[in-house]
Amino acid sequence: MTEITHHSQVWTYRTPKARLLLWGGWLALVALFVWCWQVMTRDTIWFFVADAPRQAADIGSRMLPPRWSYMSELWLPLWDTINIATLGTIGGVIMAVPVAFMAARNTTPSARILRPIALFIIVASRSINSLIWALLLVAIIGPGLLAGIVAIALRSIGFVGKLLYEAIEETDARQIEAIEATGAGGAQVLSYGIVPQIMPAFWGISVFRWDINIRESTILGLVGAGGIGLKLQASLNVLAWSQVSVILLLILATVVLSEWVSARMRHAII
Known part of the structure; x- marks a missing residue:
């Protein structure tokens, strides 16, 4: 009779190497996003950004009523x-x-x-x-x-x-x-x-x-x-x-x- 050997290895969706590469890719993407954000906002004047809602409301009030x-x-x-x-x-x-x-x-x-x-x-x-x-x-x-x-x-x-x-x-x-x-x-x-x-x-x-x-x-x-x-x-x-x-x-x-x-x-x- 042939004996059936049972393997204790558990199947996983990704190998350890694939998981490591996936996490590395996500970290690289986050790092790229942070770097791009710093480049885009380097010359941003945040005071104007904070004041933008008030300015938008002011312009919106001037647009009403329309001059038909x-x-x-x-x-x-x-x-x-x-x-x-x-x-x-x-x-x-x-x-x-x-x-x-x-x-x-x-x-x-x-x-x-x-x-x-x-x-x-x-x-x-x-x-x-x-x-x-x-x-x-x-x-x-x-x-x-x-x-x-x-x-x-x-x-x-x-x-x-x-x-x-x-x-x-x-x-x-x-x-x-x-x-x-x-x-x-x-x-x-x-x-x-x-x-x-x-x-x-x-x-x-x-x-x-x-x-x-x-x-x-x-x-x-x-x-x-x-x-x-x-x-x-x-x-x-x-x-x-x-x-x-x-x-x-x-x-x-x-x-x-x-x-x-x-x-x-x-x-x-x-």
Whole structure:
């Protein structure tokens, strides 16, 4: 008969070495957090921090009641803001479509040259905030709506291009092969095999980006790129807090309305 030996070793979720490494990692993370906190608060004046609640309450009291009579001066800047977002989105989508097709592995004409260039354009666009684009463009082409429109368009290229090229890569290859089996050329495969599959995603991405651009375009006026942000900057400069409250409420209402419109449009499309 064979004897069954019983081992006294108890199973543990982690070995002693793994537990030691885990605790070491947590200690290193805490040390990193403490060091970062010291760097960030090195020049902090804590008296101002302690006084911040009183200052916030004071500014809040000055913002109430809102100066509703100022609303009549905000409709035109608000319309400019909506135009900046809409035209910038259209321009960004138009430029993003060829970039997306060049970035997608299954549609790029050159995987070694054009695809890296397209991916670089997408990364560069997404890396720079629209406010920074507006700041640069105001210095290049001057203040006004054009700088805001171009800034929104340049920022939108990366967002639309990335999501669209991922949608292109996820297309059903069987449908494309069926089109190719009929003897269709490259343009016909693109028109009948790929484009119909990505159109719902294309419209959904475009509407979603327009909704984002509505929010981003409201602050471009802070750097001179037009829109309701110019009125906000002017009111802040003269400490007209009752006007600031009206502008903020109008921006909030506009963003909520654009979110509702965007959701309804995406639901209808997708």
